[in-house]
Amino acid sequence: MKRIMLVIAYDGTNYCGWQTQKNGIAVEEVINRTLSDLTCEDIKVIGASRTDAGVHAYGNVAVFDTDSRIPGDKFVYALNRFLPDDIVIQESKEVASDFHPRHVNCKKTYEYRILNRRVPLPTKHRYAHFLYYNLDIEKMRDAAKILVGTHDFKSFCSVNTQVKDTVRTIYNIDVIRENEDVVIRVFGNGFLYNMVRIIAGTLISVGTGLTAPEKVKKMLEAKDRQAAGPTAPAKGLTLVKILYEDEDVMKNFKKSVDTAGSV
């Protein structure tokens, strides 16, 4: 038995999110089915991030256990042969058998993309939130600075959460203009339900002049979802990368396994 880690990219447009639900097809479900067919085992992956319906990923992470003779780094090719075009494995490797993608320290990067121009662009429709009003990047940056650090982000969390500890750390927020797009890149150690979309909605409200940048401090202090800005639409959000702090440890582990010839 070995534990395999997958780095997974997907276009979330046609899915009800990562996690299996009754109201549609989930990304997780498609991967489980493909893996089970491939290995002739009943496989259920454990995902790192339960992204919402319509949210995209370049690098979500999942693990599963298998007795398959397929080497860890070959699952990427084996799976991609059978997965649909909107789910593509980016990388696969063997990890320690007790590695759990949600119980280990990690840092996540999310990107929220806004198409900021006069009229929408069809080729951006699935991957960016269209906004007609010109965004003031400098104001958005000022507001973003207030959110960086360790704070109680209760105001920036959907009320539909069961989480009790709403303290999180944001290491950095970049607000960048890329041609006609405005990209909000958030780097932190874990995120509450809808947190990045509420941050994006709040920064948009600052960028359009509706909210003063300094008001964001009051939003944090309020510890009340009503105080912060709206939840920006899912389609603008992409989970870019999950960085595991002990990735070096995992690599060393894998090397020793390879050397032992047990793969």
Place this chain on the structure above:
Amino acid sequence: MKRIMLVIAYDGTNYCGWQTQKNGIAVEEVINRTLSDLTCEDIKVIGASRTDAGVHAYGNVAVFDTDSRIPGDKFVYALNRFLPDDIVIQESKEVASDFHPRHVNCKKTYEYRILNRRVPLPTKHRYAHFLYYNLDIEKMRDAAKILVGTHDFKSFCSVNTQVKDTVRTIYNIDVIRENEDVVIRVFGNGFLYNMVRIIAGTLISVGTGLTAPEKVKKMLEAKDRQAAGPTAPAKGLTLVKILYEDEDVMKNFKKSVDTAGSV
């Protein structure tokens, strides 16, 4: 009666191309239907470029005649309210009543996008041709230089064409690396059927080392479709812009119309 010019962007994925056909829904058809509903007239637009199934556009051009009281520059908003998300008017304006988008000198810019990395990316699936083999940009540039100028492009034209004069002018071809994409940007005074896709297929064949750059000269001289490289897939191609040489003339015309208050 006035003549209106539309600049049209679309995601070609779900269409059988620009031109009305029996085997699917055409972009032109959707615009005709929406315009006819909007004006209560029977409107058939004349398109500048009959893009193929799956090809995208940021700026195709079409004109139509109408007695509608909607001002020329307001059609953009009126139409976008009713068009699907994958067709969006970028601009509308009144032009001279004898302006014909195919009978007037123009310059076109096309972009062919290749995703050049180890595994595909789902969010690029619709808009780029995936290629695993690393492309040698310098060799592609050397080959592209041979194609620039006025040549008989018969080798770079689908055999399914009825056009007799296959001489065209290419002003410029840029081959650019944008992160993991390789973009071939072609600027010319008119293109034969499949010409940009055959140029892209040929440059890809040069970039992977299959074809020597200097062989492109022989391809041109052969005046035979068999001599050139394969036709690259439609989804990588986007019609970026159509530039009408006398656009200033049109602007002046429009101004005089506006001043006369006849709109």
